[in-house]
Amino acid sequence: MTIDYLIIGQGLAGSLLAWELMQRDCKIVIIDNGKENASQVSAGLINPVTGMRFVKSANIDNLLPSAKQLYFELARFFQQTFYIEKSMLRIFRNDKELKHCLKRFDALDYLDYLDYLGALSPPSQYFNNLATDFGFLEQKQTGYLLTGPLLTCLKDFFIDNRCYRQVNIDYQDIQLQPALRWQDISPKRIIFCEGHHAVNNPWFSWLPFQPAKGEILTLEHQCELPDKILNYGDWLIPLDSRHFRIGATFDRENLNTLPTGSGKNALLNALKPVSANLAAQATLLNHQANIRPCTLDKQPFLGHHPQYPQLAIFNGFGAKGSLQIPWHSRHFADALLNQKPPPSNIQRHYAPHFTG
Numbered sequence: 001m002t003i004d005y006l007i008i009g010q011g012l013a014g015s016l017l018a019w020e021l022m023q024r025d026c027k028i029v030i031i032d033n034g035k036e037n038a039s040q041v042s043a044g045l046i047n048p049v050t051g052m053r054f055v056k057s058a059n060i061d062n063l064l065p066s067a068k069q070l071y072f073e074l075a076r077f078f079q080q081t082f083y084i085e086k087s088m089l090r091i092f093r094n095d096k097e098l099k100h101c102l103k104r105f106d107a108l109d110y111l112d113y114l115d116y117l118g119a120l121s122p123p124s125q126y127f128n129n130l131a132t133d134f135g136f137l138e139q140k141q142t143g144y145l146l147t148g149p150l151l152t153c154l155k156d157f158f159i160d161n162r163c164y165r166q167v168n169i170d171y172q173d174i175q176l177q178p179a180l181r182w183q184d185i186s187p188k189r190i191i192f193c194e195g196h197h198a199v200n201n202p203w204f205s206w207l208p209f210q211p212a213k214g215e216i217l218t219l220e221h222q223c224e225l226p227d228k229i230l231n232y233g234d235w236l237i238p239l240d241s242r243h244f245r246i247g248a249t250f251d252r253e254n255l256n257t258l259p260t261g262s263g264k265n266a267l268l269n270a271l272k273p274v275s276a277n278l279a280a281q282a283t284l285l286n287h288q289a290n291i292r293p294c295t296l297d298k299q300p301f302l303g304h305h306p307q308y309p310q311l312a313i314f315n316g317f318g319a320k321g322s323l324q325i326p327w328h329s330r331h332f333a334d335a336l337l338n339q340k341p342p343p344s345n346i347q348r349h350y351a352p353h354f355t356g
Helices: 012-023 060-078 095-106 147-160 195-200 261-271 276-281 318-338 346-353
Strands: 002-008 028-032 083-085 088-091 117-121 124-127 130-132 136-139 143-145 164-166 186-192 212-220 229-232 234-238 243-247 283-292 301-304 311-315
Touching: 002 012, 012 028, 012 147, 012 311, 012 318, 060 083, 060 147, 060 318, 088 130, 095 117, 147 164, 195 283, 195 311, 212 261, 234 261, 243 261, 261 276, 261 283, 301 318, 301 346, 311 318
Parallel strands: 002 028, 002 186, 028 164, 088 229, 186 311
Antiparallel strands: 083 143, 088 136, 117 136, 124 130, 212 243, 212 283, 229 234, 234 243, 301 311
8 A cells, every 4th residue: 555654653743643634635544552642641731821930832823823723623524622712820829920920011022922811810818719829810812622532533533534553563564675664555754653652763762852751630529610720830620510630740750651649649739729628529530641752952853864754753742732733733744745844853953862
């Protein structure tokens, strides 16, 4: 079978890139081991302004419209909502965070933030049953992606189009010479979208990945909460009036997918200063863990192998995949079809990291 692209990995990166290429009439096959991946566990949180210093995410004015457009396009196609727009309350944990926020309001570039930052509320003892001793800020154009349902719909779509195979990839099955081949498939190019598994890829393991384990809890509760995302160092996403998710831990040392008691306790303890009752009374329904494909320079890895240009990578989106992947998948498809350098090109790592 001769195809244009063989895509390895059906996480969010591989799935959205496959969708983009298929919209351009490319013939693709996507393969996956069928196991739970980081995208399925991810909360899919989208937050344009992050960090202690309230800085806009790089390229957010392009990334966010592109993400919304694609997720609404997929919603129309599958007749199912995937992206939930919901404002966020950034609850300050101390006076230092409040002062950083006030500095942002006083900064010369504040007008650039008006689309993303709402009202600043002064310190108070409680707001909607939440402790807000240092006040809070409302953030706009935030939300979350239902990654699990989206990936399920896309998998079914790929199966219906006979371009999905569930198989454990064996790198030794990939033949580079005299022509690129995997099993019975002859692709023009193989694109690796394997998430953290790329650290074991014989062609791309030299890239400076910094994978990080994250744990997330899903809980049931009887308390009254505002219908908003909460950000208090960790985050809380209300799924409905009685269920929410909290996360996420960040562990670079224990790179496995096992939920831990220490992870659960850390997440519940972080919630206590905001709502001690919620942390104490909520019932645990699910505890998940997986590994984010983070990178050393906090930028994704897109591009071709320096010696084997028929091999490419589309990976390294870390915790911001739901925001970044739609824009990058469109521009990477442009690069593939027009033989142009992609954004976040891994050529930046050729000299310092590739030994040949």
